[in-house]
Every structure is written in structure tokens, then in C-alpha cells.
Amino acid sequence: MLVAEVEHIPAGRLACLIYTSGTGGPPKGVMLPHRAMLAKRQGIAGFIRRLGLPRDACYLSFLPLSHAYEHTVSYLLCSFAMEIVFSRGAERLAAELTDIRPQVVTAVPRLFEVLRARILALVEKQKPWQRRLFERALRLGLRRLDGPPLGALERLEDAVLERLVRRRIQARFGGRLAALVSGGARLDPELSGFFMAMGLPVLQGYGQTEAGPVISVNVPWENNRHAVGRPLPGVTLRIAEDGEVVIRGPLVMDGYWNNPEATAQALRTEGGEVWLHTGDVGEMVGPALRITDRKRDFIKTLGGDMVSPARIESLLMAEPAITQAVVAGEGRPGIAALLVPAEGTAEAALAEAVRRVNGKLSGVERIRHFATVAPFTVENGQLTPTMKIKRRVVLKDHAAKLDQLYG
Structure with missing residues (x-):
């Protein structure tokens, strides 16, 4: 039946x-x-x-x-x-x-x-x-x-x-x-x-x-x-x-x-x-x-360069010192990164991780500024239930910090 x-x-x-x-x-x-x-x-x-x-x-x-x-x-x-x-x-x-x-x-x-x-x-x-x-x-x-x-x-x-x-x-x-x-x-x-x-x-x-x-x-x-x-x-x-x-x-x-x-x-x-x-x-x-x-995620910097955020973020999160990362730079003079460090990571170790990643990037892709932020979670709305980062939400929530980075 x-x-x-x-x-x-x-x-x-x-x-x-x-x-x-x-x-x-x-x-x-x-x-x-x-x-x-x-x-x-x-x-x-x-x-x-x-x-x-x-x-x-x-x-x-x-x-x-x-x-x-x-x-x-x-x-x-x-x-x-x-x-x-x-x-x-x-x-x-x-x-x-x-x-x-x-x-x-x-x-x-x-x-x-x-x-x-x-x-x-x-x-x-x-x-x-x-x-x-x-x-x-x-x-x-x-x-x-x-x-x-x-x-x-x-x-x-x-x-x-x-x-x-x-x-x-x-x-x-x-x-x-x-x-x-x-x-x-x-x-x-x-x-x-x-x-x-x-x-x-x-x-x-x-x-x-x-x-x-x-x-x-x-x-x-x-x-x-x-x-x-x-x-x-x-x-x-x-x-x-x-x-x-x-x-x-x-x-x-x-x-x-x-x-x-x-x-x-x-x-x-x-x-x-x-x-x-x-x-x-x-x-x-x-x-x-x-x-x-x-x-739709490509970043166009102030100089007109098109940069792929996914590539940079993948390299950053491959570093043991970094658990989560989102990069910014739309309409800005260069790329900046918002980083969630691994537990117990010192500032010097984080800077060294960024330096290593920059060594793998072209000039326009290199990270000029970075700042540490709290973890992206489902509870704060910056992560989906399947643990994907909501890039736009993260960038909006940390807009003031990015403004400070760029001076």
C-alpha cells in the first residue's frame, strides 16, 4: 500500500x-x-x-x-x-x-x-x-x-x-x-x-x-x-x-x-x-x-586589488597558535585579521604565526594589522550550528576594533 x-x-x-x-x-x-x-x-x-x-x-x-x-x-x-x-x-x-x-x-x-x-x-x-x-x-x-x-x-x-x-x-x-x-x-x-x-x-x-x-x-x-x-x-x-x-x-x-x-x-x-x-x-x-x-566574499582593497579571504583564513587557521580567523580589508589600505588564539598562546607566538603566514602570501595579501578577539560561537551569533563562521556578522560586530587597527 x-x-x-x-x-x-x-x-x-x-x-x-x-x-x-x-x-x-x-x-x-x-x-x-x-x-x-x-x-x-x-x-x-x-x-x-x-x-x-x-x-x-x-x-x-x-x-x-x-x-x-x-x-x-x-x-x-x-x-x-x-x-x-x-x-x-x-x-x-x-x-x-x-x-x-x-x-x-x-x-x-x-x-x-x-x-x-x-x-x-x-x-x-x-x-x-x-x-x-x-x-x-x-x-x-x-x-x-x-x-x-x-x-x-x-x-x-x-x-x-x-x-x-x-x-x-x-x-x-x-x-x-x-x-x-x-x-x-x-x-x-x-x-x-x-x-x-x-x-x-x-x-x-x-x-x-x-x-x-x-x-x-x-x-x-x-x-x-x-x-x-x-x-x-x-x-x-x-x-x-x-x-x-x-x-x-x-x-x-x-x-x-x-x-x-x-x-x-x-x-x-x-x-x-x-x-x-x-x-x-x-x-x-x-x-x-x-x-x-x-x-561575493572577494575583498577589494583601497588600491583596487582583489584578495581572496578564504585562502588567507585557511593559512592562518593551519597555525597551531590560531583557532579561528577572519580577515578584512574591503575599501581599506591593506588586509587586517581578527584572530582567536589557541588557549595559552602568548602575543609573541601569535605574531610569529602571522609572520609565517605572510611569508606564504603575495604583497597585496599580506596581513598588515591583527587583533585578538573572543571566540566565534553559535551563542554570540558568529557561528552557524554547523560551525561555519558568519564572516559578515564577525566584521560587523568588530567594526570598531577594525577602525582602531586602521587608525
């Missing part, structure tokens, strides 16, 4: 009204029809089958179900007869990973930053010879990812370090992970490389609520930490002349609830086809997509 009833539901009927996270302005209600949900399941079916998960496969869910990413992944994995275990909260995740031992976990970049910081803090407490083993395992792991190939003696050394170091790290994640999928925001390649070098299957994906939300994802057998994977089957993707990623396919929303102006801006008909303009800037790396920035 239920199957027969489902077959009579029109594919274009509204299935879900879900709101965007609000990182780019007020949240908008995204209208997703049944066809978008069905297209999403069809798009990931091959990926799930090829993972070869056991019958008792478990998915650990800890992101808010109100977020399109977690909402969609949870019900899709249910449809593949996977057990869903709901976390009691991010603060208990470390213990739950070892207790539940999941095969699949979805995460956001902020979680990877927190987990890396915890691992490095534990390593710092180890004896000097143990720290050297960890550092060597990390270096050889990165070599396996990026080359050049390991020599015969290095392969033997790497196998020993797999048993002595990496398996202990993997055990902290349950020891059975088949896919640790990151989404919701850009995952810095250095951050993903840290975990991949330890033998953890970190897979970066890309999407947005307006596309139901997954557009592309890396897979274990074709994993590029510098990209976000191939578009899912059924997704047609192209890069516009200005670099914006635009897509079409059955996964695309019908529009924004009671917001025709925003709908017209996002959905545009070209050649008789409706294309979703994502607002993200990207490029193709072979068959895979690489996201380079948010189109």
Missing part, C-alpha cells in the same frame, strides 16, 4: 522546505521537490555500493538535522539500510567514535580543526622519540599522497610506522571508518592531508542547500585533497566566464519560498535550461571540481 501511494506522488511536488545557514545574509527557505531527493539517492547509490559496507554498517550523525547536509545524508543512508546512531553532542564525539566504531561519518571543517588540535596536544605530551615517530609517519604519509614515491627502505619504514603510529590514531576514530566525509565549507588541503597521511579516509565534498545539497564528492578510489571530486551522476556543471560554478539537473531547487527576487538571481534560464548560479568560484582539475572562493 505504501509503495503504491509513493508511486502516485508527482516528482515535482514539494518534499522539503529547508533554510540556508545564513553565512551570506538572512536565511532563505529552499524549496526542494521529490525529484531532487530521488536524484540525490540515485547519484550516491554507486558510491555506497562500491564502499562494500557490511550488513551492520553504522553511520554516526552529530550535525544538526536542520542543516541540509545532515538532513539529506541521514535519510539517504537510512534508505540503504544503514544503522543511524545520533550523537549526544560534539563534545562527546571523541568517546562515541571509539564506542560506536562507525563506518561512515560526515563532518564540517571546524571539527577537523578541533580534532587535529587535540591529536597534536596529545603528541606534544609524548616522549621526544615518540614525537619523532609521529612526525616521520606524517611526512611519509604525505609523500604517499603527493609524491615523490617512497623508496624500498622508506616503504619498509612506512609499514612499521603504520603499526606503531597510524593504527593508534585510527583507533581513536573507531578503527572501521570507510568514509569520513567533509562538507558545508571548504576543507583546507593541509588539514585534510594531516588526517589522510594518518590513513583516515577523509573525503571532501561540495554542495549547497539549493542543490539538495550534494553536487560533487571525492571517493576513496579517486581522492584528490585539492579538489571536491567529480559531479554526481545527473549533475551538469560548467564554469562561467567569470569563474562562477553553475549547475543544472533534477537535484536543483524550485526556488526560494516567497522570495522571487532571490530566486531570479539564483535560477537563470539559458538556452531553454534552468541553471543554478552557486555564487562559488571554481575550476576543473581533470574530471574533478576545485572550489577557490566565494564570489
Whole structure:
């Protein structure tokens, strides 16, 4: 009876009204029809089958179900007869990973930053010879990812370090992970490389609520930490002349609830086809997509230079002394940074971290001024429930401090 009833539901009927996270302005209600949900399941079916998960496969869910990413992944994995275990909260995740031992976990970049910081803090407490083993395992792991190939003696050394170091790290994640999928925001390649070098299957994906939300994802057998994977089957993707990623396919929303102006801006008909303009800037790396920035987030300095804040912020947050960062400079004479230092970090260590980052940047990108601020949290409205920083809110809340920096 239920199957027969489902077959009579029109594919274009509204299935879900879900709101965007609000990182780019007020949240908008995204209208997703049944066809978008069905297209999403069809798009990931091959990926799930090829993972070869056991019958008792478990998915650990800890992101808010109100977020399109977690909402969609949870019900899709249910449809593949996977057990869903709901976390009691991010603060208990470390213990739950070892207790539940999941095969699949979805995460956001902020979680990877927190987990890396915890691992490095534990390593710092180890004896000097143990720290050297960890550092060597990390270096050889990165070599396996990026080359050049390991020599015969290095392969033997790497196998020993797999048993002595990496398996202990993997055990902290349950020891059975088949896919640790990151989404919701850009995952810095250095951050993903840290975990991949330890033998953890970190897979970066890309999407947005307006596309139901997954557009592309890396897979274990074709994993590029510098990209976000191939578009899912059924997704047609192209890069516009200005670099914006635009897509079409059955996964695309019908529009924004009671917001025709925003709908017209996002959905545009070209050649008789409706294309979703994502607002993200990207490029193709072979068959895979690489996201380079948010189109609307580019900073134009007083001198007319266009600067990507995402690149600078990623480099800053890769520094152990910095846990969160937002850079500013729109209409200003140079770039400034608002930094949340790691606990116990001295001013001199913070300045040294900024100096190291500046050494990796071009002249127009370099940080001229910086100031420390209180952590960005969900409670103060500067972080979304999925731990994405609301750049515009942070800049507005700290406008007076930025004025002081620029004098």
C-alpha cells in the first residue's frame, strides 16, 4: 500500500522546505521537490555500493538535522539500510567514535580543526622519540599522497610506522571508518592531508542547500585533497566566464519560498535550461571540481586589488597558535585579521604565526594589522550550528576594533 501511494506522488511536488545557514545574509527557505531527493539517492547509490559496507554498517550523525547536509545524508543512508546512531553532542564525539566504531561519518571543517588540535596536544605530551615517530609517519604519509614515491627502505619504514603510529590514531576514530566525509565549507588541503597521511579516509565534498545539497564528492578510489571530486551522476556543471560554478539537473531547487527576487538571481534560464548560479568560484582539475572562493566574499582593497579571504583564513587557521580567523580589508589600505588564539598562546607566538603566514602570501595579501578577539560561537551569533563562521556578522560586530587597527 505504501509503495503504491509513493508511486502516485508527482516528482515535482514539494518534499522539503529547508533554510540556508545564513553565512551570506538572512536565511532563505529552499524549496526542494521529490525529484531532487530521488536524484540525490540515485547519484550516491554507486558510491555506497562500491564502499562494500557490511550488513551492520553504522553511520554516526552529530550535525544538526536542520542543516541540509545532515538532513539529506541521514535519510539517504537510512534508505540503504544503514544503522543511524545520533550523537549526544560534539563534545562527546571523541568517546562515541571509539564506542560506536562507525563506518561512515560526515563532518564540517571546524571539527577537523578541533580534532587535529587535540591529536597534536596529545603528541606534544609524548616522549621526544615518540614525537619523532609521529612526525616521520606524517611526512611519509604525505609523500604517499603527493609524491615523490617512497623508496624500498622508506616503504619498509612506512609499514612499521603504520603499526606503531597510524593504527593508534585510527583507533581513536573507531578503527572501521570507510568514509569520513567533509562538507558545508571548504576543507583546507593541509588539514585534510594531516588526517589522510594518518590513513583516515577523509573525503571532501561540495554542495549547497539549493542543490539538495550534494553536487560533487571525492571517493576513496579517486581522492584528490585539492579538489571536491567529480559531479554526481545527473549533475551538469560548467564554469562561467567569470569563474562562477553553475549547475543544472533534477537535484536543483524550485526556488526560494516567497522570495522571487532571490530566486531570479539564483535560477537563470539559458538556452531553454534552468541553471543554478552557486555564487562559488571554481575550476576543473581533470574530471574533478576545485572550489577557490566565494564570489561575493572577494575583498577589494583601497588600491583596487582583489584578495581572496578564504585562502588567507585557511593559512592562518593551519597555525597551531590560531583557532579561528577572519580577515578584512574591503575599501581599506591593506588586509587586517581578527584572530582567536589557541588557549595559552602568548602575543609573541601569535605574531610569529602571522609572520609565517605572510611569508606564504603575495604583497597585496599580506596581513598588515591583527587583533585578538573572543571566540566565534553559535551563542554570540558568529557561528552557524554547523560551525561555519558568519564572516559578515564577525566584521560587523568588530567594526570598531577594525577602525582602531586602521587608525
